[in-house]
Amino acid sequence: MSSGGVQEHQTRYGRTGMDRAQLAAFADGLLTAALGHASPSGSLITLPGKPGGYGTAVDGLEGYARTLLTAGFRLAGEGGTDPLNLAERYAAGLAAGTDPAHPERWVRPEEHGQAKVEAASIALILDLTRPWIWDRLDAGVQERTIEYLSSVVGDRDYPHNNWVWFRIVVETFLRSVGGPWSAKDIERDLAVHDGFVRPGGWFSDGDERAYDHYAGWALHLYPILWARMQGAAEAHAPLGAGTRHARDVAHLDRFLQDAVLLVGSDGAPLFQGRSLTYRFAAAAPFWAGVLAQVPSASPGLLRQAATRVVGHFVDHGVPDPDGLLNLGWHHEWRPLVQRYSGTGSPYWASKGLLGLALPAQHPVWTAAAEPLPVDAGDVRAVAGAPGWAISGTQADGIVRVVNHGTDHAFEGDLTGDSPLYARLGYSTATSPLLDAPAWTDPGDQSVVLRDAQGRATHRSGFRTLDLAAVESAAVLGSVAEAHWLDADLAAPDHGSGRPGTARVAGSVTTVSVVRGAWEVRFVRVAGLVTGDDATAARALEITGWAVSGTDADHAGPGDVRAGGLGSRVVPLLGGLTAGAREHTHATPFGPRTVVPFAAAEPVPAGEWAAVAVGLWGPSADPTPPGAELDDGVAVVTWPDGTLTRAKLPDPGH
Template sequence: MRPEVDLSPYTGWTRTEWAALADRMLDAAWRYASPTGARITPPGAPGGYGTAVDGLEGFARTFLLAGFRIAGEHGADPGNLLERYAAGIAAGSDPHSPERWVMPREHGQAKVEAASIALILDLTRPWLWDRLDPAVQERVVDYLAQVVGDHTYPQNNWVWFRIVVEQFLASVGGPWSLEDMESDLARHESFVREGGWYSDGDERSYDHYVGWALHLYPILWSRMAGAQQMSAPRLPAYRQRLDRFLLDAVRLVGADGSPLLQGRSLVYRFAAAAPYWAGAVAGSEAVSPGLLRRAASGVVKHFADRGAPDEDGLLTLGWFHPWRRMAQRYSGTASPYWAAKGMLGLALPADHPVWTAVEQPLPVEQGDQLAVIAAPGWAVAGTSADGVVRVYNHGTDHAHPGDRTGDSPIYARLGYSTATAPVMDDDGWDSPLDQSAVLLDTLGRATHRSGFTTLDVRLDDAGQAAVLASRACCHWVEPDPTAPDHGSGRPGAALDAGTLTTVSVVRGAWEVRLVHVDPAGAPGWERVTALRLGGWPVPAADPPTGEPHDSTAGSGTASAEAASPQAGAWPVARADGMGLVSTAVGLSGLTVAGVDRLPDATPLGEWTAVPWLKAVPRAGAWHVAALALNGGGTTPPHAEITGPEDAPVVRVTWPDQVNTTAALPLPPTGPHHPAQNESSAA
């Protein structure tokens, strides 16, 4: 075998660094254990479900990490973890203990944590479960058996929590239900989407749960004791889907190891590495062991090098550092320890190929990348010069087609990347600015697009550009402040403003964005004062510059710089961030450009700078902009719309003189989108 230093030319991380991080995290967490160890409650304000649930999460989620560590060492336990967790299990399962666990019948979150407990009891069976006192084993069975026949499980990735618990129960002679198992497995099949992807439920919910839950659990379940009879006929499909998904997943890691900042539960951080380890466990035939470890090590090291875990060895609610706004309602002080899923590789022994292979470069390290992913409606553009991966989104909103809720900033934006975070302050939820195409009312409030229709997701004929399109009945929302935050956009009373058809033509760091405005049939059209296109939000260290704020540009709490172009010039807005540049250029129909600087709006920097373009919208016309994150030059693409009204075409000339031609969608028609009439545009 090569010397360890030669195994990891990209990250420098070998199994030694992984084990040291795991031990540090476990040692730190156990400083906040209850006397028996049944609850582990890291410091901080209690989560939305209370301290007792936080303590159960702390036990179950660190138990995942401890189990991986012990299994990979074939039961060796220099940290005395087995004895400590055995004592915690004995007390937590005792209904008369003052440290008892919250029960599944008492709180839904206990069903989630029960699955982690069951998985690790199975994984460490000869060293832990088989050595527990029979009375403790009986209590654990009684505790887990509360899930059998429970019909209140959310119909998303939660079905796997019941599957793995009942599989463990069946293996130890406890109660279980074949009907439950078959029903849950069938429900999982209903989540299958094109290209190896899953949706996390019936909504257009595409995020990290695809990898760290819907691909991970089938592989782990198939290896549980007694699962072979039910899993064997299903496992080939699980592996095939995982292999196909991994080809996309490795494209979504930046050269610096950052995962995509998109979707809910981002406080789980390097749980994003879980599908790469699942591929190693399953023996992926699509992605090499060296590339799987490169992706996983890159993701974990990305956080470890930037303050997570913190100086005390703890994971907090945030990204690199504490940032409570990232938490959903269900997030508590121990919730971030689901990051342990991203350390599953430690369950594989040191001589496994994933540990002995030499790291291979990520796709973005091999060259510029351009691909489309049909299921979530994404185009992926990675640029090797800066190592940044960008996703352009015309298919994901964590909603159903036709919904009229607010946009979730972590799902419904037109773009996400490995270097930027969507604006997540209150205005970011209630009045979209970054990566958006919106109509503004007289108060400067922006519309939302959730419930849109995806029209196109493809590469052009030459494979040199991606073309995406979607159509939204844009609406203002009066958000319900009492609605629980589970990642979806905020519900509330909605008022339709008009129909926007948005097209993204993407190549390299540039996007040409074309927006068609149709006011017909929208009761709120008379309130519209402007169309605004928002660009990439870049983290910035500088405070507001003090220029007068344009109230129609963005948030009333932000500072803005605005300028109208000189005759014959394009309006241009440029936001300089920390090593990043976000550019917005108006190519046609946009007359004003500016930059909003927002305080404490993302977890990446003290300030966030967002460039934007706007104009009084022209009904029935296309408005065209070029937007870039690190555009790699000062010359933007050029776009020209030609052809008859019933067959419009856009021709884009990129800075390197490559041309892309794409047909544009026709104006909307039908009972919900009446044909355009000139009088409605007054």
């Protein structure tokens, strides 16, 4: 290992990838900086900044457990060679943290749920580094560690999502060291996990339509790591270990075929979903694919995807000048985080460094690099489970998804739209509006009805239409009961939309025809709920991509520019008028954001309206497509002359 230090950020790792030495130096720098904030015993690593929503005690435990992931990967990959003295330092922290009489003892799993998460990281690394940490602990520390972890056995208070893996991992480790464990717990948790399986290799993070990076950095990662733990096969032998692992690998293999499409040519992951402050944890499923030896992706491609995701953040100034991962994206930006996020939380990014657990001679480090899909050509695909049309353009390296299946809700719910899940589009180059008003007033990548006070409707609970097609273009659609919401702003923020009292405004059908940098969005409003002037829908508004930067500005009606990006909404059908709206400090990508839109007042009910919605970067073609209707068929003419015909839903749909 190197002695580390703050990385130089004048790099292009996001476009070239990183070799093992570069990634190792980056990891050692993160560890060196973080360990500078360890408590005297080493049990708590409390990073600077305002405490998180769960308090300083949890922050310090997270700092220990999540940096331990990186330390463990480094120890395993080097066969125990340890110039940073990581094994001894973390062992000392373990001894103090598990000692109930120590002033720096850890908050326990039965005292705070977040400790159940951190317990899994500790157990995972104690298994991975068994010869260098666990086997060298004295018997008393081993006994206290077993006692600390064993409180999870039989605990029924685990959220119905990726958290089931935290208990599976802990109990598997406990079994391997002679501690208490429960076959029924593991069987029950595996059954819950199996309930999250969706077609095409995807997982939902819970029963709702919750599709995000947790599919990869949790629900795909843990089964692969678990299978490598000592005694894992025996722990679930009655459940069919070999068959389960083969199924896990096949499911991961299929997921990765979509996941590699979602990385921009600059290494940027898709900016969508909660916990984005974990940053390059988005690289984790690619390393999982290497460990699992998936058949459909080569080690050279998976290494490129993983290290370019890490490299993207290095290129953009991560870590900060003090060598730390702060709460934000490229830079600190606290509005990005959820209630559960604390100063140690960003170090779950350690999962994106998993490849360092593989030695230098492993094929993943010696294989020839392969280009990402968006490097090799334009990308067009449909991911069925999340309801995404994926469109990447080689000219600018941007990957976009148009979303008709994800809202972190159930079909029929009338909740608020989460900007992280329910918008119509996400990309590797933009952020949705994430300031406080964005949670109650959808103002980008939306189709809304506005009342006399200007209040916008929400779409969560929409029904996805069976329109998926990929020929000359991808075609997706949905029907929403557009509703105004009196939101409960006191509800805990875990990334999903706000609950509240809903009032239906009408039905909005949206069909997206997607190709290259453009989406042609067809919209029809029906069943408007009548009321007085104050409670009825007065206008239809269709918004496009939010672009941010110090130079974000209007370039014309419905046409905006920022930092080399262009975003435009072009009215095509339905008497719409284009405009743009400005926001300040609304995304982590810059202090100024402009969103293009098209609107019509009164609402053109019962008729199809259409706009072209575009997002492009330097070197891409900003020429918009055209559209017309032909007896219920949408006919789109693309800038290169290609025609796409798409049957629009009948009024009764």
